[in-house]
Amino acid sequence: MKKADVVEFFRRLAENDPHPLTELESGNVYQLLVAVVLSAQATDAGVNKATRTLFAEVKTPAEMLELGEDALRHHIRTIGLFNTKAKNVIALSRQLVDEHGGEVPADRDALERLPGVGRKTANVVMNVAFGAETFAVDTHLFRVCNRTGLAPGKTPLAVELKLEKTVPQPFRLHAHHWLILHGRYVCKARKPECWRCIVADLCAFKLKTPPPKGAAIPEAE
Numbered sequence: 001m002k003k004a005d006v007v008e009f010f011r012r013l014a015e016n017d018p019h020p021l022t023e024l025e026s027g028n029v030y031q032l033l034v035a036v037v038l039s040a041q042a043t044d045a046g047v048n049k050a051t052r053t054l055f056a057e058v059k060t061p062a063e064m065l066e067l068g069e070d071a072l073r074h075h076i077r078t079i080g081l082f083n084t085k086a087k088n089v090i091a092l093s094r095q096l097v098d099e100h101g102g103e104v105p106a107d108r109d110a111l112e113r114l115p116g117v118g119r120k121t122a123n124v125v126m127n128v129a130f131g132a133e134t135f136a137v138d139t140h141l142f143r144v145c146n147r148t149g150l151a152p153g154k155t156p157l158a159v160e161l162k163l164e165k166t167v168p169q170p171f172r173l174h175a176h177h178w179l180i181l182h183g184r185y186v187c188k189a190r191k192p193e194c195w196r197c198i199v200a201d202l203c204a205f206k207l208k209t210p211p212p213k214g215a216a217i218p219e220a221e
Contacts, residue, residue: 001149003168005202009150010171012198013178020177022128024048029104029129030096031055033111034064034089036121042079050076061093061102088116106130120156123176133172135163140183141176147187149204150179 001009023044026032031051039047054075058064064072073086092114096102104125105111111122123136135141137156145151151162167175186193194200195211 001166001202001204006150006166007168009148009199009202010167010175010178013182014171014174016198017178017181020174020181022124022177025051025055027055028059029125030060031058032129033092033104033114033117033121033125036124037089037092037116038076038079038085040085040121041081046079050079061096064089064093065097085116091115092117104129108132108134119160123160127173127176131173135160135167135176136180137163137176138180139189140181140187141179143189144179144183144187147192147203147205148199 022032024032024035024039025048026035035047035051038051054072058067069086069090072089073082076082076086079085095114096104100110106126106129108119108122108126111117111125112119120136120138123132123134126132127134127136137145137160142153142156142159145153145159145163151159151166153159153162163175171178182197182199183189186197192205192209194203194205194208197203200208
């Protein structure tokens with residue numbers, strides 16, 4: 001995608017949603033970290049449903065340790081891989097208490113050393129909690145970047161590094177949220193809704209999905 005097209009691509013996404021937010025619910029940085037860890041291979045809606053009662057009871061790593069793994073497992077039993085995730089949340093909570101004074105570190109490397117925290121999770125926390133210009137590549141963002149030609153790559157890391165070079169200011173802070181939300185609600189995996197996509201004319205995807213009969217087609221401004 002040409003540089004001018006990249007700028008226009010993000011200009012339209014920004015105009016459509018000036019202040020995008022994560023759809024994971026949390027009340028503080030620690031709860032955000034836990035929610036992101038739990039969201040691996042799970043939907044945000046499913047995580048939110050499970051954590052509403054959990055987060056009403058647990059707000060700090062120390063409180064999570066007091067709750068214990070069995071009770072945590074009961075709270076999150078509706079989430080995929082809940083046994084492994086419960087072990088990781090307890091372990092990362094212990095590490096936060098022992099090594100970071102119970103605080104979530106504002107450092108990606110330190111975050112990645114926590115149990116159950118990979119690069120994507122660390123990038124989300126750095127961006128949402130600490131305002132870092134990071135690019136958390138999930139399945140939606142990976143698909144959008146490859147399908148549109150914005151930042152093609154064979155691996156999530158390759159896409160992330162391409163975005164680092166491609167995304168201009170003033171769009172860097174919110175870029176990954178725009179792309180994730182676009183992939184979740186418009187540029188869907190099985191059948192992208194190209195007919196209502198505000199960046200369709202900038203997209204390299206050739207097999208554009210036609211609109212259903214009677215559908216209104218948005219115009220780029």
